[in-house]
Amino acid sequence: MTTDVTEPLLARLQEIENLGGALSLLTWDQSVKMPPGGAEARARQLATLGRLRHERWLDPGLERDLAAVERDAPDGATADLVRVVRHDLERASRVPNDYVARSAAHAAATYDAWLDARRGGAIARVVGMLERTLDLSLEYAAFFPQVAHPADALIDDADEGATVASLRPLFGSLRDALVPRVAAWSAAPPAPPLPVGPFAVDEQLAAALELAQAFGYDLERGRQDLTAHPFAIRFAHGDVRITTRAKPDDLTEVLFSTLHEAGHAMYEQGVDPGLEGTPLAEGASAGVHESQARLWENQVARSRAFWDFALPGLQRRFPALAGVDVDAAFRAVNRVQPSLIRTDADEVTYNLHVIVRFDLELELLEGRLAVRDLPEAWAERYAADLGVTPNGDADGWLQDVHWFAGTIGGSFQGYTLGNVLSAQFFAAAARDLGDVDAQMAVGDFAPLRTWLSENVYRHGRRKPVDRLVRDATGGPLDLRPYLAYLDRKFGGLAGAR
Amino acid sequence: MTTDVTEPLLARLQEIENLGGALSLLTWDQSVKMPPGGAEARARQLATLGRLRHERWLDPGLERDLAAVERDAPDGATADLVRVVRHDLERASRVPNDYVARSAAHAAATYDAWLDARRGGAIARVVGMLERTLDLSLEYAAFFPQVAHPADALIDDADEGATVASLRPLFGSLRDALVPRVAAWSAAPPAPPLPVGPFAVDEQLAAALELAQAFGYDLERGRQDLTAHPFAIRFAHGDVRITTRAKPDDLTEVLFSTLHEAGHAMYEQGVDPGLEGTPLAEGASAGVHESQARLWENQVARSRAFWDFALPGLQRRFPALAGVDVDAAFRAVNRVQPSLIRTDADEVTYNLHVIVRFDLELELLEGRLAVRDLPEAWAERYAADLGVTPNGDADGWLQDVHWFAGTIGGSFQGYTLGNVLSAQFFAAAARDLGDVDAQMAVGDFAPLRTWLSENVYRHGRRKPVDRLVRDATGGPLDLRPYLAYLDRKFGGLAGAR
Numbered sequence: 001m002t003t004d005v006t007e008p009l010l011a012r013l014q015e016i017e018n019l020g021g022a023l024s025l026l027t028w029d030q031s032v033k034m035p036p037g038g039a040e041a042r043a044r045q046l047a048t049l050g051r052l053r054h055e056r057w058l059d060p061g062l063e064r065d066l067a068a069v070e071r072d073a074p075d076g077a078t079a080d081l082v083r084v085v086r087h088d089l090e091r092a093s094r095v096p097n098d099y100v101a102r103s104a105a106h107a108a109a110t111y112d113a114w115l116d117a118r119r120g121g122a123i124a125r126v127v128g129m130l131e132r133t134l135d136l137s138l139e140y141a142a143f144f145p146q147v148a149h150p151a152d153a154l155i156d157d158a159d160e161g162a163t164v165a166s167l168r169p170l171f172g173s174l175r176d177a178l179v180p181r182v183a184a185w186s187a188a189p190p191a192p193p194l195p196v197g198p199f200a201v202d203e204q205l206a207a208a209l210e211l212a213q214a215f216g217y218d219l220e221r222g223r224q225d226l227t228a229h230p231f232a233i234r235f236a237h238g239d240v241r242i243t244t245r246a247k248p249d250d251l252t253e254v255l256f257s258t259l260h261e262a263g264h265a266m267y268e269q270g271v272d273p274g275l276e277g278t279p280l281a282e283g284a285s286a287g288v289h290e291s292q293a294r295l296w297e298n299q300v301a302r303s304r305a306f307w308d309f310a311l312p313g314l315q316r317r318f319p320a321l322a323g324v325d326v327d328a329a330f331r332a333v334n335r336v337q338p339s340l341i342r343t344d345a346d347e348v349t350y351n352l353h354v355i356v357r358f359d360l361e362l363e364l365l366e367g368r369l370a371v372r373d374l375p376e377a378w379a380e381r382y383a384a385d386l387g388v389t390p391n392g393d394a395d396g397w398l399q400d401v402h403w404f405a406g407t408i409g410g411s412f413q414g415y416t417l418g419n420v421l422s423a424q425f426f427a428a429a430a431r432d433l434g435d436v437d438a439q440m441a442v443g444d445f446a447p448l449r450t451w452l453s454e455n456v457y458r459h460g461r462r463k464p465v466d467r468l469v470r471d472a473t474g475g476p477l478d479l480r481p482y483l484a485y486l487d488r489k490f491g492g493l494a495g496a497r
Numbered sequence: 498m499t500t501d502v503t504e505p506l507l508a509r510l511q512e513i514e515n516l517g518g519a520l521s522l523l524t525w526d527q528s529v530k531m532p533p534g535g536a537e538a539r540a541r542q543l544a545t546l547g548r549l550r551h552e553r554w555l556d557p558g559l560e561r562d563l564a565a566v567e568r569d570a571p572d573g574a575t576a577d578l579v580r581v582v583r584h585d586l587e588r589a590s591r592v593p594n595d596y597v598a599r600s601a602a603h604a605a606a607t608y609d610a611w612l613d614a615r616r617g618g619a620i621a622r623v624v625g626m627l628e629r630t631l632d633l634s635l636e637y638a639a640f641f642p643q644v645a646h647p648a649d650a651l652i653d654d655a656d657e658g659a660t661v662a663s664l665r666p667l668f669g670s671l672r673d674a675l676v677p678r679v680a681a682w683s684a685a686p687p688a689p690p691l692p693v694g695p696f697a698v699d700e701q702l703a704a705a706l707e708l709a710q711a712f713g714y715d716l717e718r719g720r721q722d723l724t725a726h727p728f729a730i731r732f733a734h735g736d737v738r739i740t741t742r743a744k745p746d747d748l749t750e751v752l753f754s755t756l757h758e759a760g761h762a763m764y765e766q767g768v769d770p771g772l773e774g775t776p777l778a779e780g781a782s783a784g785v786h787e788s789q790a791r792l793w794e795n796q797v798a799r800s801r802a803f804w805d806f807a808l809p810g811l812q813r814r815f816p817a818l819a820g821v822d823v824d825a826a827f828r829a830v831n832r833v834q835p836s837l838i839r840t841d842a843d844e845v846t847y848n849l850h851v852i853v854r855f856d857l858e859l860e861l862l863e864g865r866l867a868v869r870d871l872p873e874a875w876a877e878r879y880a881a882d883l884g885v886t887p888n889g890d891a892d893g894w895l896q897d898v899h900w901f902a903g904t905i906g907g908s909f910q911g912y913t914l915g916n917v918l919s920a921q922f923f924a925a926a927a928r929d930l931g932d933v934d935a936q937m938a939v940g941d942f943a944p945l946r947t948w949l950s951e952n953v954y955r956h957g958r959r960k961p962v963d964r965l966v967r968d969a970t971g972g973p974l975d976l977r978p979y980l981a982y983l984d985r986k987f988g989g990l991a992g993a994r
Contacts, residue, residue: 014541015545018538018541018542018544018545018546019542019545019546021538021539021541021542022519022523022542022545022546025519025522025523025526025542026519026522029522029526033530033720033722034736035716035717035718035719035720035735035736035738036717036718036735037715037717037718037719037733037734037735037736038718038732038733038735038736039735040733040735041515041518041732041733041734041735041736041773042518042732042733042736044511044515044518045515045516045518045519045522045732045733047515048512048515048516048519049515049516049519052549218534219532220532220533220534221532221533221534221535222532222534223530223531223532225530235535235538235539235542236534236535236537236538236539236542237534237538238532238533238534238535238536238537238538239531239532239534239535239538239539241532276538
């Protein structure tokens, strides 16, 4: 992409990217390594770097250098770069610097109040903070007066092009399809879980990381650490890290959190290195990103073929698993049971958790629900959609950090888009690759990974989501492959019980 | 310090400090956690943040806001702040931004060549890089035409006020005093070392950290990690970290590296929190900083009293130590033996290592020694001063990173100043505190730590070094307490053999 015309623009984007990498490290360390006393200064450091990065977007020189490249009628990657930078600049330039500073400071304070409330501190404080978050979210939405729904402004930052108008019917159909399926597939008592430990945490981490490496996660350009809330994060093409968590008695915690985050990380590691230093070197959207994590976590690591491959190695490491056969392991990691916590939910109920949040966000933004009534509305929806009732705030509306460290709106749709897309991508790969099950059963994940690299990873943000999905799968976003996958797996499990 | 007049200046300094904290995290992570693939992007991130910080020093607004505070005739901490900021600004404004960028890029490339040479790669490459480092060091010195010796410009950045004219005679006298002492105290075969392990690394880290906490290192505002080259680093008052290293068979490695770095960290943790966000919230100089590390490492942790306290706990943790008594442990950690590696050297020979480096730096800067002749000059000085000859480059002139990640000049004098000052501070504390040995023998380190907090830590950079030393000890920098300490301890050990 580098020419005399593009060079000034690329230099500016590289500087923005350098600040972004430093911001990501500050965030990673905050969750993974930072002692409690570091919090106050960390918030200041994040605010300073965030402001400096935003200032660089607003620099008139960036507009000038971008316009020069646009006038040059670029093609190929440069044309994609110009499209994406113009989009990001158009969005960034609508958001004043003082809003960025105010919302960052508010998010840091809200996160603190949220942590406190979860530890049993005052609920009133976090309710008050969240009311202000709602105001700030609406203020942000108002910077984009062209949108049909305030949530559209927030959704577009994560899932470009998605709107309430398109998501509401999609999620409605999905909910209508899932509720009876959950009832059917959770009617009988669930299969027994995997045997409980204790399993040494070091050994658990090593086992999970070995599987992530078998998938293709490259530790020369990554690392694994423990955290309360697992995530993957990119500092650069050469440094994409995952965090995970482990329970002493439950192997599935470390396995699925590691393999999920490794899916995110392999996506970032697989982007064309020639895009490094530009906004093209990122995932296409929150939904596509999540699809890559869910594909490895669910389509692969919750398949019978995967357990054919993985179980003997796990049994060598963990003698407590000795009495388990592949069928029992496959059943143990595919139990369908309505529950309270999204991140612990099975594949089938998971989207119901997401859709509750999505709908409540819209009600809040539309003024149809007050923050103070959110706990009750949450409990009602859980009772209606999942048939369970929170024991308190921590396993109810306070369970997810998203609203308490960002905005209300835009945070959750990606999870369900990702589930739907994961089945679409996997089905397309399976069509192209022949017997994927046979490959997975002997630990040969290279064909699948290569397909994903070619069709998803390497493009970064070069293709709009809709085109990426069409090019890879032959059609637009579609619920049917996902429902077919669920029916095949869980219908089969329920039928054979 | 905050008033209407100081507020604009403090806001600018806080921003510089926020960038500095982020830079420190990027550096920490580079040594402690970063995967190999992250190196290239990390160099870019460091360069960007370093340049942005330097730009903030050069901003005419900083000069204007500083001058406004100066005109206000401040007193107390504000007067000290103005003095220190004026000093730092005067220095920063002499260094052009392009020099900062060039030297940072060169340092990163040289560090890479140094690592490669140490692993057996080309020596010619690192020699060539170091020749350029010498040029850059002289270019830097030339920004300060008022200095008597080019090294003075580099020394002043670390040890404000120290000069070649003052250090050369001091180090000469010390060398003359040490050479015969080393000969006398290493004439007989050394005492046996502590029993060898294997000791589990986790257990070693826990044991060392427990002792660091007993000294007063606060883990609410710090943490410990493993690295190849131990260091302490401050991100903020609330986040001052140490790194350490451990050998499976040798407990002293983890103990003394941890307690040394904890000494540095306790200094930073002990600075008056009211100075946070300004250049006053740092150690007074490299030499004073090192004195606080060496005080806890040597005056405390290599004393007989400390082993009275620590040995029983270590024996409970490490049964291999069961047969060791306090006298044997005390002798084992105080063996005097000329050796090749500075960081492994005993207290007595350590300064001879430093003085070799200091003298060679001056010869290089004065043009009396060429970089290509450095390996030979190094070997000659080691033979003459220490009676040992390197086996190769890695345990000779390539052993320390300093020249290969910064400048030639200014990096080493602080180590010996620190040793000298450590004895002066400890002697003064002992005068004030009564029987420090009796306190240490029962693990009561609070009186010593409190004395250091009052007399050294809390002042940060508020006092110039000379005044800090006079106020704390009653006199100027003085070799005699250090030599008296060495004679008392090592003369006693040699006499009692």
